[in-house]
Amino acid sequence: MVYSFGAHLLVLLAGAVMIRKHPKKFYILATAILSLLSYFVIATENMDLFRYIRIMEYIRAMGFDWGMDTYGPSNPLAFIFFYGISLFENDAMLPAVAVATTYGFSFALLYKASKRLNASTMDTYIALVFFMLNMNYCYVIDVVRIYMAFAIMAYFLYMDIVEKKHRIFCFVVYAALCYFHYAMMVFVILRIILIITRRFKGVLAAIVSLLVPVVVFVAYKFVEGFSGESLLFSVANDKLLGYKDYTVFGVWQFAASMIRCALFVALCLFAFWLCSNWKYELANKTLGDNSRETVMFVKRNSDLVMYTLYIVFTVFVFITNYQFVLRVPYFAQIFMSFVLLLVMTRIKKIDYQYHTFVSVIIILESVAHFGYLLLYVYKNLTFTF
Secondary structure, eight states, rough: HHHHHHHHHHHHHHHHHHTOHHHHHHHHHHHHHHHHHHHHHHHOTTSSHHHHHHHHHHHHOOOOHHHHHHHHTHHHHHHHHHHHHTTTOTTTTHHHHHHHHHHHHHHHHHHHHHHHHTTTHHHHHHHHHHHHHHSOOOHHHOOHHHHHHHHHHHHHHHHTTSOOHHHHHHHHHHHHTTTOOOOOHHHHHHHHHHHTTTTTOOOHHHHHHHHHHHHHHEEEEHHHTTTTGHHHHHHHHHHHHHHHTOOOOOOHHHHHHHHHHHHHHHHHHHHHHHHHHHHHHHHTTTTOOOHHHHHHHHHHHHHEEEHHHHHHHHHOOOOHHHHHHHHHHHHHHHHHHHHHHHHHHHHHTTTHHHHHHHHHHHHHHHHHHHHHHHHHHOOOGOOOO
C-alpha cells in the first residue's frame, strides 16, 4: 500500500510541476514510474497475473505450436502477446508492459483531449487527478488483458470519433481487440450502435439513447442463442455466464462502482447540455466562429460523450454480473478525462462558480475513491523490496 501511495503521489507532484510546460515529458515520466513499480510486484496465487505467468512458463517449455493449439483458438492475439513476452524469459515484464500500455494510451488520450479543447493547465491537472485516483492500479497489474484492451480501444475511439483520423485502421483495431479479449465485442457493438443513433437529434436522441441498453441486452441474447456456431461467441457467452455466478466481491466494491457510474452519468448529461447550448449559440451566430469545422467539432464531442454514456449503461444491463460491474467503469474512466475537460472548459463561459463547484466535487470523489483503493485493494499488492 505504501509503495502504491508513493508512486501515485510522485506522479501527481511531478504533474503539478511539469504539466504546463512539459506535458509530453511528464506523461512519459508518469508511465515510466508506474511501470517500474509494477515490475517489482510479487504475483500471489490468488491473482490472474499468477495464472498468466504459469501459462507463459508452459508455453516456454512446450513451444509455440502446443501453445497455439491449447490457448490460441479462443483468443489468438492474447496468446501471441503472452508468447512474445515469454521469449524474454523475464516474467516481471508482463505487469510492466500491461501498466505501460494501459496508462500510456490513457495519458495519450488525455494529452490529445487537453490540446484539442484548449484546456487550461488547472483543468488538465484536475482531469489527471480524477484519472489517477480513480483508476485501479492493482487491477491493471493483476488482470492484464482487459485493461490493456480498454486503453487501446479508448485511444482509437477518440481518434475515430473526435479527430476522424485513420478510421479504417481504427475499425481494424476494434476487430482485433475482440481476439485479444472476448469482452471487447460488447463495446464494438456499441460503436456500431453509435453510427445509427448519432443521426437522431433532440428528445428523440435522448429516447434512442435510453433504448441502447435494451439493444445491447438483445444482442447478447442473440449471441447466447447462436454461440455454438462460433468459438469466439461461445467463449464469450461461457465467460459472461461464469462471471454472473462470481460473487466474491463485497458491498463496498459494488457500491464504489455504482457511485462512480452515477457520477459518470451526471457528468455526461451535463456535457450534453453544454454541447446543446454550444450548438444553439452556433446556430444563432452568437459566437464569433460558427464555421462548419467548429460545428462538426461540437458534434464529435457530443458523439464521444454519447459513447461514454453507452458504456456506463451496459453496467446496469449486466448489473448481476459482478466482474462486469467491477471492471467496465474503469473503461469509462479513461473517456471521462475527455468528458471532464469538455465540461470544465465550457462551463467557465457560463458561470465560473459552477466550474468551482464541479472541481470540488471531482476532487472530493477522487480522494474518497483513492482512500477506498488504498484500504481495500492496494494493500493486497506486495513487492520484492
